Ligand SMILES: Nc1ncnc2c1ncn2[C@@H]1O[C@H](COP(=O)(O)OP(=O)(O)OP(=O)(O)O)[C@@H](O)[C@H]1O
């Protein structure tokens with residue numbers, strides 16, 4: 268399988284006043300097309316930071332990140348924004364839907380940056396909502412939906428542009444067991460049926476169990492998951 | 502979708518938005534009314550003609566000039582027509598019923614004021630009747646006066662009860678003309694004064710002079726004043742406009758304060774609106790980060806924030822403007838005696854709109870700047 272994401276010797280520092288803190292220390296990682304990767308590690312280990320770099324939300328201080336043949340560390344802020352709009356789908360822990368838009372409008376939102384016309388946008392959004400089994404909740408506002416339903420709307424929003432890469436930061440972190448199960452099944456079918464590449468940060472062993480690959484981040488260093496973690500997930 | 506977004510954003514907090522809209526409305530209303538008060542004050546000046554001069558005693562308005570100056574003034578170059586008159590200062594029934602009343606040489610005076618429109622037959626009747634008077638339309642309405650009614654004024658400068666018969670009612674040519682004045686024949690005043698206080702006879706308070714060409718105002722004024730230099734009653738001649746302004750200059754400080762207050766009101770509401778916008782956009786920092794994550798640029802966020810601000814300020818401004826007219830009407834009916842002309846200028850409405858636009862833009866400026874600048878990871882951090 269060809270690799271779709273190639274993280275090469277990436278370091279990231281945060282500056283707090285005069286002192287600078289190294290959050291990622293010379294990280295390298297390759298992810299293959301269609302792979303479902305779970306990124307684990309203790310709180311504050313830099314998981315979200317790494318995910319943000321891969322998704323083009325933040326800039327690395329050292330190293331290269333090549334996604335689908337494109338070195339995204341060389342893109343300007345605007346170029347990155349355009350690249351994200353076309354290539355990356357985002358799923359967050361707290362869903363991050365726009366509260367004044369209905370489920371359908373939320374899903375339609377990313378398509379406003381595409382060349383589709385209004386009718387096509389609507390159709391794509393409806394298809395995506397049907398895929399997450401929420402076609403009967405299209406006119407609902409986020410506050411009228413349960414957490415699990417909101418997260419499914421967020422997944423529909425993430426896939427509506429047909430991105431090559433999906434990133435998810437603790438997508439089940441705020442959900443009860445059943446809703447989490449639904450969301451994970453959905454993510455699993457996205458890789459299985461649609462061949463999406465997924466990078467997911469999680470603390471949840473059950474979530475990690477769905478992934479094909481597990482990576483472990485601790486104190487800014489990336490390793491394969493330690494045996495203790497793996498056994499917990501099996 | 503963009504419009505939907507910014508409208509829904511504007512009404513997300515109904516109470517907060519409602520209060521802000523009402524606040525802006527009240528501020529715009531106050532702004533409009535204060536401006537109108539100022540322009541009402543200047544109404545007399547604006548209505549005055551540039552082709553009329555006023556000659557008065559050089560010492561002060563309290564002192565008079567002999568009526569014999571009239572022929573000399575008429576012979577000055579550039580002078581077309583001369584009338585004269587005196588401030589009568591009569592009181593109708595009771596001092597609260599204040600209005601301006603003058604004794605004038607009527608024939609020329611009315612010719613000098615084409616902006617007073619009289620029916621021809623009423624004018625003739627007035628000119629023919631020694632005890633006749635002509636009153637403004639609003640004054641007639643205020644005291645329920647009609648043609649041939651008798652009006653008695655109590656003299657203050659010229660003691661006694663003075664009877665007049667309403668022979669004509671004038672209307673202003675346009676809304677800027679004061680329709681609250683009262684004129685009668687100077688001859689009637691003078692005859693009576695001659696009998697009672699002979700020393701005060703044959704004196705006038707002012708000459709009203711019509712020019713052939715307005716451009717000669719300065720030269721003609723100088724020529725008139727030169728004529729009476731070193732006489733026992735020296736003159737001061739100026740344009741009617743300058744003459745009116747000299748009354749206002751006394752209250753100019755107050756007007757400046759009113760104008761200042763009208764601006765302060767706008768500045769205060771600007772701060773309030775800015776606070777509302779800042780509060781809203783602070784709460785939405787996470788959403789703005791989501792928009793950015795999805796690939797929306799800074800321009801989209803700027804549009805969103807300015808749009809919302811314009812919706813709120815626009816509603817407030819509209820409300821304020823809509824209320825300005827009824828408020829001005831109420832104002833006029835209760836204070837009309839002091840402001841003979843109390844009208845909302847179109848200019849005031851343009852200023853309202855400009856002020857509303859300014860409120861919208863200034864209050865959107867900082868939130869937009871912050872939204873554009875915030876790093877996505879930090880913005881998301883507010884939620885995640
Ligand atoms: N904007 C920032 N400025 C300064 N320090 C930051 C910033 N963002 C993150 N950090 C620090 O970087 C480190 C890694 O943060 P990160 O959010 O990547 O951790 P994480 O592994 O996702 O943790 P969690 O599991 O709690 O989400 C933490 O110590 C955090 O305090």
Ligand SMILES: [Mg+2]
Pocket residue numbers: 314315316436468
């Ligand atoms: Mg995290």
